Amino acid sequence: ELHYPPRLNCVAELFDGALAGGAAERIAIRGEKLSWTYAQLLEQIDRIAHVLRGPMGLEAGNRVLLRGANHPMMAACILAVLKAGCIAVPTMPLLRARELGAIAGKAEINAVLCADGLRAEMEAVNLPAAVRERTLWFGGAGAEGSLEALMEAQPSSYDAVDTAADDVCLISFTSGTTGIPKGTMHFHRDVMAICDCFPRSVLESQRSDTFIGTPPLAFTFGLGGLLLFPLRVGATAVLLEKLTPETLLQAIEQYQASVCFTAPTFYRQMAPLADRYELGSLKKTVSAGEALPLATRESWRQATGLSMIDGIGATELLHIFISASGDQIRPGATGKPVPGYQACILDHDGNPVGPGVIGRLAVKGPTGCRYLADERQRDYVLNGWNLTGDAYEMDADGYFYYRSRTDDMIISAGYNIAGPEVEDALLRHPAVAECGVIGRADEERGQIVEAHVVLKPGHEASPELTAQLQEFVKGQIAPYKYPRAIRFLTALPRTETGKLQRFKLRTE
Ligand code: 3UK
Structure with missing residues (x-):
């Protein structure tokens, strides 16, 4: 308390x-x-x-x-x-x-x-x-x-x-x-509360830590991680502008940073370059802003030996409220509610569902949401529970697994398909650097799974590669989830905070 x-x-x-x-x-x-x-x-x-x-x-x-x-x-x-x-x-x-x-x-x-x-x-x-x-x-x-x-x-x-x-x-x-x-x-007390929840119980941050990362201070992920958390324990914050995956690695080495905050896409791009830098100072790497694919967690571990700390946070709740670190990490799961927070999964009627059922994530905690607009408050905050826009599933041990944004679930020929699962499969292919999977309207199936793929240097788009990627996905996950359409792009549309803008892929 x-x-x-x-x-x-x-x-x-x-x-x-x-x-x-x-x-x-x-x-x-x-x-x-x-x-x-x-x-x-x-x-x-x-x-x-x-x-x-x-x-x-x-x-x-x-x-x-x-x-x-x-x-x-x-x-x-x-x-x-x-x-x-x-x-x-x-x-x-x-x-x-x-x-x-x-x-x-x-x-x-x-x-x-x-x-x-x-x-x-x-x-x-x-x-x-x-x-x-x-x-x-x-x-x-x-x-x-x-x-x-x-x-x-x-x-x-x-x-x-x-x-x-x-x-x-x-x-x-x-x-x-x-x-x-x-x-x-x-x-004011919410500011103290985020400093006294995630950094204490998950990060175990100390005054000897040096914090570094990419999120802007105007994004509460950055405000907490790169300013408030270090101040709370008397540690050091490194604030740098215009970081790229390469310059962030350089800066970690130069400033001997021990805690890093950034989005999954940055870790994905940093992993293949990591062996060029002396990263021995790094102890905790935190990924938030969007789902962390298991493939990214694994490649980061291979490159650095570090187990990524995934954490879901939201501006509404100020910072991270579900996470796990060390041997508490379960593959594929975001983690458990950070001490101080409660989470549950709700069905369409707002009733809690048990383990193994996908529903809407609801969260309650010391930093609970107050929207500026009254009608949002009425619709999205019920009895102190904040309704997120995320589809999640729980297991019998209380771990929470991200599936997709609720409005991003793809329904194809009656099947529910979570785009991020298809993305995780694609990211395991050696030619794929980045990808985003959406549902595209289709007369016959309602929607079809469509993948937008950025290739790694040295790979070229071709009908053969498309077929190869499709076969590859069928070998990784249930075949009906494979992307029936694949488009190749040079970059994916992202927000300043590293989030994929799926709505832009849909209208392309
Ligand atoms: C998504 C994640 C899966 C999710 C944020 C850390 O992202 C932050 O705040 P926003 O208000 O967006 C919230 C939404 O982003 N998301 C964030 N983290 C994860 N999805 N796995 C994750 N680990 O849809 C959520 O509803 O921009 C993150 C700290 C402070 C923040 N404000």
Whole structure:
């Protein structure tokens, strides 16, 4: 059971803990060009908090849109907003003006802190004059509207605003595998709760750890894994921009990282390159964002000797709520509910089903969901249980097995076929680098299984290869699941968070 005091400011709490543990002179964040100790990071946060509540004229509860790639300054801005009693609305770096405008409107923002490098797109957003006047840029050269220029004149220490544990501090938008972003709200105590659940019981993170990875801080997978979790234990966070599978491997070696967070597609691309790097520092590798195919888990293990920690999380619940590590890992399963969370599987009428039956995953826990939109709250949160969009199955020992997104289940000639199972089979073929499997409308069968395949270098698309892949799948799983159609692509459409955008494959 987690207990937090009724008055709680999560940033004050995180730093009080770290500093009491003697972290002041340890490195809190390493960026590409600069590193800050805990004491230095705290000073940056405090000066920004003064800017927010002083020259910017913000009040407690005001909402601040944040934009920036993963960088120490972006981290300091997010934390400062929370410490100043305001609400952070982080946005994904690649979003365009139209999408930003929609988020700004839905979240009713009062101010903007934006990296200078993302200025053009931000300025293209049609914002109320009052918000435009409260827009500052960081990491740029000029003094006009510069956050850093204002920070200089501020005191170096700021007393955290005395917020309630259940004051909203974060409005986070889902990355939208469907294309429509949904806003979710989280409290100060939710921030503490994610730090005290998965990292403690599954990761067993320690102050000696160095965290690294790809998810943007604007995605709660990254916010937790690459900032909040390390701060909670007084460890070091490495924040790097524009990582590729190759540069992430390089960075793991260079920064001696011990904990890595990224999506399955990255691990898949890293595995064949791993032997070129010294990865001895790596202890825990966490995969989330989409299903981890068994084939990817196995190739990662072969390449590095590490058992991948798979974990399903969601913006609604802030972070990972089903996972397993070490000898608790069961092949094919995501794992068991993280201590603190409960999960069950429901049928069409909302009744729980037993082991071996596929149904809809529902979750309840300390970080349960509050949607920004009331009608979503009504439809997707029942008695504190959050209905996810995932089709799952449980075994008799309480392990949870991902099958597909509920709306991605393929129904072909009366058979239910889960695309990810066909993907796992295809990924075992030596010519296949990446693949995405969808249902394509078909007169005779309702839907047919259609695979979109990216080949590894040195392989060419051909009718022979298509036939070979089809035969290969029939040899791996029940033959009726084989892809009747195969299309070859050079890359799959993915979100900034590494998720396959199946809806785009369907309309291609
Ligand atoms: C899917 C997975 C199978 C699943 C997230 C870790 O992904 C995160 O949040 P989003 O709101 O998406 C949630 C949906 O993504 N998913 C995520 N992880 C897995 N499916 N296996 C997995 N391991 O459909 C889920 O409903 O973008 C992940 C931490 C924080 C997050 N926000």
